[in-house]
Amino acid sequence: MKKKAKHSKLSEYLKEKIEEFIATGLFTPGMKLDEIDLAQKFGVSRTPIREALIQLSSTGLVEMRPRRGAIVTPIDTKKLYEMFEVMAELEALCARLAARRITNKELEYLQKTHLECKVKEIIENPDLYYYKNEEFHIALYRASHNDFLIEQAINLHKRLSSFRRLQLRVRGRIESSLKEHEEIIEAIIKGDSELASKLAREHIIVQGERFSDLLASLNISQ
Amino acid sequence: MKKKAKHSKLSEYLKEKIEEFIATGLFTPGMKLDEIDLAQKFGVSRTPIREALIQLSSTGLVEMRPRRGAIVTPIDTKKLYEMFEVMAELEALCARLAARRITNKELEYLQKTHLECKVKEIIENPDLYYYKNEEFHIALYRASHNDFLIEQAINLHKRLSSFRRLQLRVRGRIESSLKEHEEIIEAIIKGDSELASKLAREHIIVQGERFSDLLASLNISQ
DNA sequence: GGGTATAAGTATGCATACAAGAAATTTTAA
DNA sequence: TTAAAATTTCTTGTATGCATACTTATACCC
Numbered sequence: 001m002k003k004k005a006k007h008s009k010l011s012e013y014l015k016e017k018i019e020e021f022i023a024t025g026l027f028t029p030g031m032k033l034d035e036i037d038l039a040q041k042f043g044v045s046r047t048p049i050r051e052a053l054i055q056l057s058s059t060g061l062v063e064m065r066p067r068r069g070a071i072v073t074p075i076d077t078k079k080l081y082e083m084f085e086v087m088a089e090l091e092a093l094c095a096r097l098a099a100r101r102i103t104n105k106e107l108e109y110l111q112k113t114h115l116e117c118k119v120k121e122i123i124e125n126p127d128l129y130y131y132k133n134e135e136f137h138i139a140l141y142r143a144s145h146n147d148f149l150i151e152q153a154i155n156l157h158k159r160l161s162s163f164r165r166l167q168l169r170v171r172g173r174i175e176s177s178l179k180e181h182e183e184i185i186e187a188i189i190k191g192d193s194e195l196a197s198k199l200a201r202e203h204i205i206v207q208g209e210r211f212s213d214l215l216a217s218l219n220i221s222q
Numbered sequence: 223m224k225k226k227a228k229h230s231k232l233s234e235y236l237k238e239k240i241e242e243f244i245a246t247g248l249f250t251p252g253m254k255l256d257e258i259d260l261a262q263k264f265g266v267s268r269t270p271i272r273e274a275l276i277q278l279s280s281t282g283l284v285e286m287r288p289r290r291g292a293i294v295t296p297i298d299t300k301k302l303y304e305m306f307e308v309m310a311e312l313e314a315l316c317a318r319l320a321a322r323r324i325t326n327k328e329l330e331y332l333q334k335t336h337l338e339c340k341v342k343e344i345i346e347n348p349d350l351y352y353y354k355n356e357e358f359h360i361a362l363y364r365a366s367h368n369d370f371l372i373e374q375a376i377n378l379h380k381r382l383s384s385f386r387r388l389q390l391r392v393r394g395r396i397e398s399s400l401k402e403h404e405e406i407i408e409a410i411i412k413g414d415s416e417l418a419s420k421l422a423r424e425h426i427i428v429q430g431e432r433f434s435d436l437l438a439s440l441n442i443s444q
Numbered sequence: 445g446g447g448t449a450t451a452a453g454t455a456t457g458c459a460t461a462c463a464a465g466a467a468a469t470t471t472t473a474a
Numbered sequence: 475t476t477a478a479a480a481t482t483t484c485t486t487g488t489a490t491g492c493a494t495a496c497t498t499a500t501a502c503c504c
Contacts, residue, residue: 008288008289009288012288037248042379044384050273051272051273054273054276054277055276056279058277058280059280065392066231066234067230078369079370081371082368082369082370082371083370085315085319085368085371086368086370086371086374087316088314089311089314089315090311092308092311093308093311097307137428146304146307146308147300147301147304148301148304148305148307148308149304149308157391190301205236
C-alpha cells in the first residue's frame, strides 16, 4: 500500500486510513485489529500503527483493552441511540448559532449544497446522496462560527457516518430529509434561531419509527 | 515519583498524572512538554510518555506539532468562550433528560450534593466549593441516563475545570451559582424539562461570558 | 467425559536503538 | 558588525528487541 507524502507523520496517515476502512465497512465492528497484521499490511513497524490505534481509541472508534489488543468498537443499539441524542443537540446548537451568525456567502453555499442534494440522480443513489448530505451538514456546522463546536460536530458526525449511510436506505428517508433541510434553511434565513435549533434537532434524533427503521436496517448488532 | 499499581498500563497512569498537573496549573498553557524530560521525571522510557501525550492531544489538552514537540494547549479567550458555549449545551441536554429520567435515589443524591455546597465553610473556600460543585454537576450528568453524553460532559468539564476554579474567585459568583443550582433542581423536581434545560444552559454560559471578560481584562492570554 | 490445571505459544507493553528533521551555533563573507 | 550559510546538536518519529500477561491447547484428575 502506498502512502501519501503530505503527512509528516506516518501515524497520522495510518489513522486516517484505518478510520476510512472502518467507515467504509472494510473493518467491521468487533473485528480485532492486530498490530503486527496491520503493520505488515501497511509496510511499517508496529509503532506508528500503535499510535494510530491510540488516537482512534480516544475518539471512540476503536477500543483498546489492556493486554488484549484493539478491536473496532462494537456498537450496541443503546449507545447508538445515545450518540444520536448528543449529535442532535450539537446540530441544534449549530443551527441556532448559524441563524444568528451566518454570512451571506455561507448561506449561499448552504443553499447550493442543498440544491445539489435535490438533483434527481443524487436522490436516487443513497451513496451519492450521502456525500452531498454530508457537505450540507458540514456547511451548517461552519456557519455556527464556533470552531470548537465545528470540530466536535464533525468528529461525531464522522463516527456516526456509517449508520447515517444505512439510514438513507430506508424508503422515503431521503425525501423527508430533503424537506427537513429546506425547513432548516428557511428558519435560518428568517433568523429564527429557536426554530432552526428545534428543526435541526428533530432532523437528527431518531425516535420511535425512525429508530426501529435504523435498527432494522442494521440488524448487524447483536 | 512513585506509580500506582492499579493501572495495567503505564501510559494510562502517566496520562492521568499529566492531566492532573495541567489541571492544577503545575504545567501551564503553552509550556513545552519534553518527552525525555518527562520520561526521566517519571522514571520511564519515552514510549509510554508519548502514548500518554497522544491521548491527551486528542482530548485537546495537549497540542502535538509534527516534529516540533508537544505543548500544553494555549487557550485564547475566543476558544475558551466557544468551549463554554458547547459545555452549556451539553449541560442543558443533561438537565433536560434528567428532568424526565431522574430516579428518586439520584434526585436525593443531587439534593444532597447541593446542600453540601451550601455549608458555610464550603461557601467561604473556593477550593472546597470547587470540588462540591463538581460533584453536583457530575450527579446531574449521570441523571441524564445517557452514558455517551455523561462521558462527553465529564470530559469537557475536566478540560474547563481550571477555568471554573478561577471563576469561583469572582466576588458573588458562588452565591449566584448556588441560587442557579437550586432553580435547576426545582425545575427537575417539577419535571419541567424545558425549564431545566434553559436554566442549566444559562448557568454555564454566564460563566463563559464572565470568564472571557475576566481573562480579557487580565490579558493573561495573548 | 467433563472440567480444571498446567504449559506452550502469541501479542501486547515498554525499553532501547537508529534515522531524520528542526533548532542552535559557529563560521565565513560582505 | 551583521547577515547568510553550513555544520552541529538536539528532539522527534520509527524500528526492533525483550519481558510479561493473556490465550490456547493438551494433559491429568475427578
